[in-house]
Amino acid sequence: MDFRKQKLSIAEAKEMDMVKYLSLLGHDPSKIKGNDYWYRSPLRQEKTPSFKINRKLNRWYDHGLGKGGNIIDFGIDYYGCSVGEFLNKLNGGFSFQEPLKNIPKIKNEPEHQLKILKDVELSSYALIHYLEQRKIPVEIATQYCREVHYELNTKSYYGIGFKNDFGGFEIRNPYFKASSSPKDITTVKNGSDEVTVFEGFMDFLSFKSIRENEVNNTPDFVILNSLSLFEKARPFLESHKSIKLYLDNDAAGQKVAREALSHSKKYNDHSKLYQNYKDLNDWLAHIGKQQQKRLGNKL
Structure with missing residues (x-):
């Protein structure tokens, strides 16, 4: 028996319809515009769809990660595996007619x-x-x-x-x-009457990176780790005289910022600094070093 004929080749895998494949993984498009199918990224958590499949080309691109490719490139990123391991997953029962049982939906x-x-x-x-x-x-x-x-x-x-x-x-x-459980906010206390708030820790690290040489006037910090924890953080936040918000530039982040501003005049929304980017880290990753130094004092 020629086992080589039974094994899925790289070329054959690349011909598989990515839209159907993602559907079998439990990911359905949030919107469709012509040949472009937009998803909330299967490779990370997000609320605004920025993962696109062009069905005509059968290629994907994740705007948040700045990378894309074919179904094999996707599989390698999704499972953190090699090309051979991904092909073995496809060989292990992949079918467009039957539910995919051998591939776990890790993200969910x-x-x-x-x-x-x-x-x-x-x-x-x-x-x-x-x-x-x-x-x-x-x-x-x-x-x-x-x-x-x-x-x-x-x-x-x-x-x-x-x-x-x-x-x-x-x-x-x-x-x-x-x-991992338990889920909670992270506070960094420096004895300041000012507190700076971030949605995620990459934004916090970005802030610290931009102002890494600053020793004096260090504020307290709150990293929400989830917008759903904002209400829990409010008593600590509002015990300060000034509260600076650096939340994500998406609908959810801006909604929380508006609500915060309505609660107290202590709150100040600083997201305009990175208004053309997803969040503070996205802004940092795309600006040059000179611009970073010049704008760092605006934080």
């Missing part, structure tokens, strides 16, 4: 299935390279982050871990965004 699994195995000093080349791509100096990241090794669906992974006040972790790597 309940939080309790993620188990922290250990946290160590941040040293992985892949994670440091990811931080460098996001313009975060490793010297800043190692002050606030750990390298977290965790288990999900019986498989082991690792990522950048940012601890919250209850001991849970926000976890990021180039392919995955998750949280």
Whole structure:
């Protein structure tokens, strides 16, 4: 028997309809414009769809990550595996007529299935390279982050871990965004009467990176880790004289900012600084060093 004929080739895999494939993974388009199918990214958590498949070309592009390609490129990022491993997943029962049973929907699994195995000093080349791509100096990241090794669906992974006040972790790597239980805000207390608020820890690290040489007038910080925790953070926030908001430039972030401004005159929305970008880190990743130094005093 010629087993080579039974194994899916790279060329054959590339011909698979990506829209149908994502549907089998449980991801349906949020909107369709001509040949462009827009999704909330399967590769990370987001509320505004920025992941696109051009069905005519059968190619994808994630605007948040700034990368794209064919179905194999997607599979490698989605599962964090090799080309051969992804082809084996497709060989293991992939069908456009029957539900896909052999590929777990990692992104949508309940939080309790993620188990922290250990946290160590941040040293992985892949994670440091990811931080460098996001313009975060490793010297800043190692002050606030750990390298977290965790288990999900019986498989082991690792990522950048940012601890919250209850001991849970926000976890990021180039392919995955998750949280371990318990979920909570993160506070950094410097005894200041001013507090600066971020939605996620990458924005906090971006702020610290831009102002890394500043020693005096350091504010307190609150990293919400989820907009849903804003109300929980309010008592601590409003115990300060001044509250600076650096929330995401999406509908959800701006809605919370408007609500905050209606609560008290202490709140100040600083998102206009990065008004043409998704968030503070996206802005930092795209501006030049000279512009960064020039605009840093506006933070």
